[in-house]
Structures are given as structure tokens and as C-alpha cells.
Amino acid sequence: MSETLLSVRDLRVAFPTRQGVFEAVRGVSFDLGRERLGVVGESGSGKSMTGRAILGLVRPPGKVTADRLTLDGQSILNLPERKMRAIRGSHISMVMQDPKFSLNPVVKIGDQIMEAYRLHAGRGSGNARDKALEMLAAVQIRDPERVMDAYPHEVSGGMGQRIMIAMMLAPDPEILIADEPTSALDVSVRTEVLNIMDRLVRDRGMGLIFISHDLNLVAQFCDRVLIMYAGRIVETIEAKNLHNARHPYTQGLLNSLPRLDQPVKHLPVLERQDSWRDAPLIDESMETELPGGL
Amino acid sequence: MLTVEGLDVWFGYPPDRVDAVQDASFTVAQGESFGLVGESGSGKSTILRAIAGLIDTWSGRIVVDDQQVEGRRRDRAFHKTVQMVFQDPYASLHPRHSVDRVLSETLKLQGMDDIDRRVQRLLDDVGLGRGFRFRYPHQLSGGQRQRVAIARALAAEPRLLLLDEPTSALDVSVQAEILNLMTDLRAEHGLTYVMVSHDLAVVGHMCDRLAVMQGGRIVEVMKVEDLRQGAASEAYTKSLIEASAGYVRA
Ligand SMILES: Nc1ncnc2c1ncn2[C@@H]1O[C@H](COP(=O)(O)OP(=O)(O)OP(=O)(O)O)[C@@H](O)[C@H]1O
Ligand SMILES: Nc1ncnc2c1ncn2[C@@H]1O[C@H](COP(=O)(O)OP(=O)(O)OP(=O)(O)O)[C@@H](O)[C@H]1O
Ligand SMILES: [Mg+2]
Ligand SMILES: [Mg+2]
Numbered sequence: 001m002s003e004t005l006l007s008v009r010d011l012r013v014a015f016p017t018r019q020g021v022f023e024a025v026r027g028v029s030f031d032l033g034r035e036r037l038g039v040v041g042e043s044g045s046g047k048s049m050t051g052r053a054i055l056g057l058v059r060p061p062g063k064v065t066a067d068r069l070t071l072d073g074q075s076i077l078n079l080p081e082r083k084m085r086a087i088r089g090s091h092i093s094m095v096m097q098d099p100k101f102s103l104n105p106v107v108k109i110g111d112q113i114m115e116a117y118r119l120h121a122g123r124g125s126g127n128a129r130d131k132a133l134e135m136l137a138a139v140q141i142r143d144p145e146r147v148m149d150a151y152p153h154e155v156s157g158g159m160g161q162r163i164m165i166a167m168m169l170a171p172d173p174e175i176l177i178a179d180e181p182t183s184a185l186d187v188s189v190r191t192e193v194l195n196i197m198d199r200l201v202r203d204r205g206m207g208l209i210f211i212s213h214d215l216n217l218v219a220q221f222c223d224r225v226l227i228m229y230a231g232r233i234v235e236t237i238e239a240k241n242l243h244n245a246r247h248p249y250t251q252g253l254l255n256s257l258p259r260l261d262q263p264v265k266h267l268p269v270l271e272r273q274d275s276w277r278d279a280p281l282i283d284e285s286m287e288t289e290l291p292g293g294l
Numbered sequence: 295m296l297t298v299e300g301l302d303v304w305f306g307y308p309p310d311r312v313d314a315v316q317d318a319s320f321t322v323a324q325g326e327s328f329g330l331v332g333e334s335g336s337g338k339s340t341i342l343r344a345i346a347g348l349i350d351t352w353s354g355r356i357v358v359d360d361q362q363v364e365g366r367r368r369d370r371a372f373h374k375t376v377q378m379v380f381q382d383p384y385a386s387l388h389p390r391h392s393v394d395r396v397l398s399e400t401l402k403l404q405g406m407d408d409i410d411r412r413v414q415r416l417l418d419d420v421g422l423g424r425g426f427r428f429r430y431p432h433q434l435s436g437g438q439r440q441r442v443a444i445a446r447a448l449a450a451e452p453r454l455l456l457l458d459e460p461t462s463a464l465d466v467s468v469q470a471e472i473l474n475l476m477t478d479l480r481a482e483h484g485l486t487y488v489m490v491s492h493d494l495a496v497v498g499h500m501c502d503r504l505a506v507m508q509g510g511r512i513v514e515v516m517k518v519e520d521l522r523q524g525a526a527s528e529a530y531t532k533s534l535i536e537a538s539a540g541y542v543r544a
């Protein structure tokens with residue numbers, strides 16, 4: 001792997017609930033280089049929470065702990081909000097799972113993108129409007145002029161998702177955490193949006209954490225994949241080998257996909273095993289001795 | 295069960311008027327499952343919203359269960375017959391209402407009894423255990439919220455379900471569970487579905503026929519068998535089918 005941008009060891013996120021403390025993330029460890037790292041796993045397995053914890057966005061009473069959480073060698077664990085905001089503005093961006101929810105509903109889309117751009121490039125930095133139009137066109141928005149003047153409720157689900165991607169890429173981040181960034185896109189627009197992210201990784205050396213339910217897509221688009229179950233990483237594997245995954249959970253996920261060429265009446269579903277919660281990590285490379293894997 | 299004829303939907307006024315849907319027509323038989331696929335921003339959600347009575351700027355004909363509807367007016371019987379699951383599960387759940395309240399209020403509104411048992415049954419159906427009953431939306435993951443939204447739509451025991459990307463926020467194993475549940479409900483109760491999805495494999499699994507949309511228009515209505523064979527007549531549909539085969543790095 002290329003040089004390490006982000007290093008995470010034994011990351012945990014816990015919430016007090018009526019039934020006692022609930023650990024949404026239970027000891028996650030990995031390093032991110034200048035690569036496309038896929039994160040897959042079932043609903044509720046802690047994918048989004050891992051991303052939020054890295055960015056300091058877990059709201060109290062949630063608690064984040066880790067043996068290590070470093071960006072370019074500097075610890076970013078539980079930094080004061082002011083410092084964290086500076087990091088979020090310029091070093092790490094996150095495209096949230098629900099884009100329209102993260103946009104300000106009463107501010108025009110164009111104004112929000114221009115603001116994101118100015119924050120990074122400084123006031124009076126050229127023509128923010130042109131830059132914003134350019135970014136909307138890059139994410140395949142058909143009529144960028146209209147969308148600049150629209151409010152978030154006036155755009156479709158997939159347009160909201162692309163607007164959010166344009167905004168998060170405006171500050172030219174070192175690391176992008178993209179949480180289901182293409183789940184509302186039709187396949188042809190999706191390809192264009194993925195190409196943008198791909199170029200940023202290849203040409204500018206960005207690190208990408210790509211959270212997705214789409215196993216086929218992750219297998220084709222990413223370099224490596226982390227598979228999460230119940231708050232832990234249960235398997236790590238080269239993306240191109242995903243279809244030969246060894247963990248029964250990963251295999252179960254793969255089997256439950258509907259296929260155009262093989263119609264069935266009922267789809268196979270996962271038979272979850274309690275033992276998966278704490279079983280040791282299956283690491284393809286088997287080089288690591290770190291619990292939680294790399 | 296549903297007829298849409300010459301449907302036009304627009305937003306705003308000239309010169310800023312957006313013609314979101316233009317001259318869309320399709321029919322869905324009782325017990326049929328109909329897919330809507332196509333370009334992002336092509337008007338799929340807008341069609342469902344116009345049927346559900348959430349938009350008043352439309353013209354054309356919409357007939358549900360032999361009743362022609364007008365503007366945004368929908369009577370009680372309509373809401374008993376038709377339920378919608380929205381694309382955006384966050385916006386469609388009240389942030390201060392617990393899962394229990396969302397479901398029991400819907401059940402009460404429909405005049406149902408035995409609320410406690412029904413709530414539990416609905417949660418079981420969508421694969422949410424007991425621990426989730428008293429949670430609030432912000433304490434749920436994306437897929438868990440979507441399952442609450444699906445449970446709420448099922449609570450009314452509707453006969454026509456309008457589903458806008460019902461499983462795109464769900465992981466594949468939960469997706470399989472929900473799709474199986476929907477298959478069974480349709481077989482048992484003769485439900486009718488109109489389902490928007492960008493996932494052609496999901497549409498292929500769930501639907502009998504589908505309409506393909508681009509730029510506000512329906513470019514093609516086809517049988518699912520033709521989708522499986524890749525036998526599309528329109529160039530746009532062909533490109534969609536090709537692109538769905540997978541991502542190829544540029
Ligand atoms: N405020 C909270 N209090 C208690 N539990 C919470 C809270 N927020 C999230 N959770 C729980 O944390 C777990 C992990 O949530 P997370 O959002 O990371 O899931 P996810 O893997 O992203 O799932 P999805 O694919 O459905 O988005 C879930 O079981 C969720 O219910
Ligand atoms: N309230 C509104 N005001 C103005 N324009 C709107 C409004 N709602 C939708 N539109 C526009 O109508 C068009 C169709 O939107 P719609 O949400 O139906 O698309 P969609 O096919 O569902 O797309 P997606 O797959 O991305 O969800 C878009 O160009 C959108 O910007
Ligand atoms: Mg999530
Ligand atoms: Mg939509």
C-alpha cells in the first residue's frame with residue numbers, strides 16, 4: 001500500500017440506551033493510503049458510524065474511543081470542535097448517506113456550493129459562480145444554471161446526491177469519505193460520478209473510503225474491501241477477489257443479490273450466526289497480526 | 295387498478311417553468327407489479343407524487359381503482375387504498391416521533407384495533423427486533439429508517455403501493471428479506487405495486503413490466519422478459535442495460 005494518510009486502531013463508538021450501553025463500532029482498525037477502500041456490510045453494522053467517528057461527528061451521548069486515530073501522523077481523536085471543523089473544511093470531506101438532509105433547506109444550492117468553494121480558496125478567489133457551475137456540470141447535472149437557483153426540495157434524489165458530491169469535492173480534500181454516494185443514481189450517471197472520484201485518487205492521490213451496499217460495484221471500483229458485521233471488520237480482501245470471499249457472511253451477502261440472468265421466486269437470505277460477532281478476522285493477506293486487521 | 299394518461303407535471307412559472315413530466319401514459323393491472331426506471335431527474339418520483347396527491351400542477355388523467363382523481367384532493371378511501379414509500383426516509387419520518395408512535399398512529403388512523411400486537415407484527419415483518427420499537431429516527435441507521443417507512447406503508451394494508459427506491463438504502467441481505475416479504479404480500483393479498491428503482495436487477499426480480507424514462511418522457515414500456523434478454527428497442531434503454539453490467543474504469 002502507498003503511504004498512510006489515515007490510521008485507525010481499535011476505534012469504538014458507544015451509546016447509552018434503555019437496554020444498557022450499545023456499541024455501534026467495536027474495535028475497528030485499518031490504514032488508508034492513496035487508494036479506493038470499500039466498506040460493505042449489512043444495515044446497522046456500523047459503516048456510517050465509523051465515518052462519522054473519524055470526522056468527529058458522533059453526537060453526544062455517543063462516545064468515541066480509539067488507541068489511535070491519526071491523519072498524516074497527527075492525532076485527530078476527540079479534537080475540540082473548532083479544530084475539527086478546520087479539518088473537515090479542508091482535509092477530510094464526507095458525503096453523507098442522506099444528501100438532501102445535509103443540505104441547508106432554505107439556502108439556494110448555488111450559494112451553498114460557492115460558500116464551500118470560498119471557504120477553501122479564500123474570499124475573492126476568482127469567480128466562485130463559474131467554478132460552481134463547472135462542478136455541477138462535472139457531476140452530470142443537465143441544467144446547472146437552473147439548479148444553481150433551486151432550493152434542495154426542488155431537485156430529485158439523485159441530483160441531491162450529485163450536488164453533495166460536488167460540494168464535498170470543492171475544497172479539494174485529501175480524504176473523501178463517501179457514504180452510499182451513488183445509491184440514487186442511474187447507472188450511466190453513476191459511471192460518470194465514479195470516474196470523477198477515480199481520477200482524484202489516481203491523479204491527485206486522494207484517499208477514498210467508499211461505503212456501499214453494492215457489492216458488484218465495490219468489487220469493480222475499489223482496490224480493497226473491508227467487510228463489517230455488528231460493529232467489527234470480519235474480513236478484508238482485495239476488491240477483485242470479493243466474489244471469492246471466504247467468510248460465510250460475505251458469501252451470504254453475495255448470494256442474496258437478485259440477478260437479471262437468473263430469475264428466482266424468493267431470494268436467499270442470510271442466516272446470521274452469533275459466532276460471527278466475535279470470530280477472528282479473516283484477512284486475505286494473513287500478514288497482519290493486529291486484531292481488527294489492517 | 296391504475297391508469298395514467300397524457301400526464302404532464304410542471305413546477306414554477308415561465309420563464310423558469312420546469313416541465314418535469316411530459317405526456318406520460320401507462321396502465322397497471324390489479325395484482326401487477328410495474329417498474330419505473332431511467333435517468334436521474336427524469337420525473338420518476340414526480341409521477342408517484344402526482345398520483346399520491348402531493349402535487350397540484352398537473353394535467354392529464356389519473357384513475358385509481360376506477361376513481362378519477364383531481365389536483366391534490368384525495369378522500370379517505372384513497373388513502374386506505376394507496377400508500378407511498380418515499381425515496382428519502384429521513385425526510386418522511388417525524389424526528390420527534392418514536393417508531394412505536396409512527397406505527398400506532400397510522401394504525402389508529404385506519405381504524406384498526408389490537409394495536410400493540412400489530413405494531414410488533416409489522417416490526418417483525420420488516421426485520422426490526424424489539425429493541426427498535428421505542429427508538430427515534432436519529433437513533434437508527436439509514437436502512438433501519440427505511441424499514442420503518444416500509445412498515446408504516448404496510449400498516450394501512452393498502453392495495454396499491456407506490457414505492458420510490460424502497461430498497462436502495464438497504465444492504466443486500468435486508469433488501470432480499472424485504473423483497474421476499476413484498477413478493478409474499480402480493481401473492482397473498484393481490485397487492486399492486488408501482489416501483490421506482492435504478493437497480494435493473496431489482497426491477498427484473500420484482501416486476502412484470504416496466505417503463506423507461508428519460509428527460510421527463512417515457513421512452514419505452516417493456517416486459518421484464520425483454521429486459522432480461524436485453525431486447526430493448528430504444529437506444530437509451532440499451533445503454534442503461536449495458537451500463538448495468540458493471541463499472542469499467544475509464
Ligand atoms: N444515537 C444512537 N443511539 C443508539 N444507537 C444508535 C444511534 N445512532 C446509531 N445507532 C445504532 O448504531 C448502529 C450502527 O449505525 P450505522 O449508521 O453506522 O449503520 P450502517 O452500517 O451505516 O447501516 P446502514 O447501511 O443501514 O446505513 C445501528 O444499529 C444504529 O441503530
Ligand atoms: N418542487 C419542485 N420544484 C421545482 N422543480 C422540481 C420540484 N420537484 C422536482 N423538480 C424537478 O423535476 C425534475 C424531475 O424530478 P424527479 O424527482 O421526479 O426525478 P427522478 O426521476 O425521481 O430522479 P432521481 O432518480 O434522481 O430521484 C427534476 O429536474 C427536478 O429538479
Ligand atoms: Mg449508514
Ligand atoms: Mg426520485
